[in-house]
Amino acid sequence: MKRLWDKGEPLDQRVLRYTAGEDHILDARLVPYDVRASVAHAAMLCAQGLLSQDDLEAIEDGLGALAESHAAGEWEITLEDEDCHTALESRLTAAIGEAGKRVHLGRSRNDQVLAALRLYMLDAADELETAAGKVAQALRELGEEQADVDLPGYTHMQHGMPSTVRLWAEGFAAELEDDADGIAAAHRRISKNPLGSAAGYGTPGLDLDREATADMLGFACVHEPVTAVQLSRGKAEAGLTFELVLLMQDLGKLASDLLLFYTQEFAYISLPDDMTTGSSIMPQKRNPDVLELVRGATATVNAALTEILGITTKLGSGYQRDLQRIKPALFRAIDTALASAEIMAVLIDGVEFEEDNIELDESIYAAERANRLVTEEGISFREAYQRVAAELNDQD
Numbered sequence: 001m002k003r004l005w006d007k008g009e010p011l012d013q014r015v016l017r018y019t020a021g022e023d024h025i026l027d028a029r030l031v032p033y034d035v036r037a038s039v040a041h042a043a044m045l046c047a048q049g050l051l052s053q054d055d056l057e058a059i060e061d062g063l064g065a066l067a068e069s070h071a072a073g074e075w076e077i078t079l080e081d082e083d084c085h086t087a088l089e090s091r092l093t094a095a096i097g098e099a100g101k102r103v104h105l106g107r108s109r110n111d112q113v114l115a116a117l118r119l120y121m122l123d124a125a126d127e128l129e130t131a132a133g134k135v136a137q138a139l140r141e142l143g144e145e146q147a148d149v150d151l152p153g154y155t156h157m158q159h160g161m162p163s164t165v166r167l168w169a170e171g172f173a174a175e176l177e178d179d180a181d182g183i184a185a186a187h188r189r190i191s192k193n194p195l196g197s198a199a200g201y202g203t204p205g206l207d208l209d210r211e212a213t214a215d216m217l218g219f220a221c222v223h224e225p226v227t228a229v230q231l232s233r234g235k236a237e238a239g240l241t242f243e244l245v246l247l248m249q250d251l252g253k254l255a256s257d258l259l260l261f262y263t264q265e266f267a268y269i270s271l272p273d274d275m276t277t278g279s280s281i282m283p284q285k286r287n288p289d290v291l292e293l294v295r296g297a298t299a300t301v302n303a304a305l306t307e308i309l310g311i312t313t314k315l316g317s318g319y320q321r322d323l324q325r326i327k328p329a330l331f332r333a334i335d336t337a338l339a340s341a342e343i344m345a346v347l348i349d350g351v352e353f354e355e356d357n358i359e360l361d362e363s364i365y366a367a368e369r370a371n372r373l374v375t376e377e378g379i380s381f382r383e384a385y386q387r388v389a390a391e392l393n394d395q396d
């Protein structure tokens with residue numbers, strides 16, 4: 001029996017290849033989480049009198065060993081396995097015999113994949129929150145180090161009001177901290193225990209303890225009722241991805257500012273040589289590719305959100321295989337956002353503002369002068385505005 005649902009009839013290889021898709025590759029990252037969920041499930045079965053203590057121990061040891069050997073690169077999920085759930089169960093049974101066949105009681109790959117995905121997303125969200133926080137931290141340090149360097153504050157990409165490196169950096173830092181908070185808030189939808197919902201309709205005839213697996217796995221609550229579980233697939237994924245869209249928007253804007261500041265015309269900043277790349281034909285080039293790729297990556301994460309929402313929109317209730325297609329988009333969004341935030345934290349550390357190249361035109365103080373006229377002379381802002389405008393006109 002090759003797959004969990006194998007009843008001995010042959011499967012067309014073309015159908016296997018199409019239905020498994022990239023699962024055997026994508027599921028690699030779910031292996032440790034599927035193991036954790038399976039161990040908790042088996043422990044619960046044992047506590048409910050549905051699995052012997054000996055079998056539980058064999059399952060725990062067997063799955064633990066498989067997680068380790070997988071992490072060490074000693075085995076991989078194959079196309080024939082179809083997915084991580086099958087790969088683990090068939091290897092477990094090969095290793096420990098009969099007991100391996102007892103773990104799949106009161107569960108389905110439908111709740112299993114969600115348990116693994118949610119445990120993975122909880123870890124990923126923590127990593128992403130930390131990474132966004134690191135960019136914010138790097139910006140706060142940059143703002144601190146070059147606090148008093150003046151910068152033009154732009155509106156419409158025109159000099160508007162005086163600003164400083166500190167003010168510029170702290171604005172981005174605050175928004176990145178807000179993004180980190182948003183990612184942390186995504187936990188609410190993720191942290192619900194799907195185990196025990198099985199294919200989506202519970203386990204008639206079996207008394208499972210869904211609270212117990214929730215506690216063992218650290219889920220905040222049991223996802224109830226069982227019919228809500230499959231309806232929700234894609235929502236926590238979309239919620240987290242949406243937060244990543246916002247994170248990438250901020251990283252993209254930061255990249256855009258820095259790209260402008262790095263042009264020869266502006267030359268507001270310098271970057272360390274080891275953070276720029278070169279050209280194969282123009283020997284003088286030092287290219288800020290990192291910033292361009294971060295800016296470009298915003299599209300990748302936006303598209304992932306559209307893809308996830310597109311898959312679930314108009315889907316009826318109950319598990320349907322379409323849901324499998326959420327995984328690549330989710331993983332792509334997480335990987336892209338994480339890598340982008342991590343490299344931006346590194347790059348920000350290397351940014352140096354070139355004070356001598358930053359010139360603020362006198363006119364940039366116009367609003368400040370008008371404000372002073374109001375407080376010092378008691379005239380209306382409208383009148384002060386007109387007076388300052390006239391003064392500036394006379395100077396031309």
Ligand code: ARG
Pocket residue numbers: 023083109110113319321323324325327
């Ligand atoms: N790879 C599948 C997914 O991600 C696992 C669940 C398969 N369930 C099924 N009934 N075929 O959705």
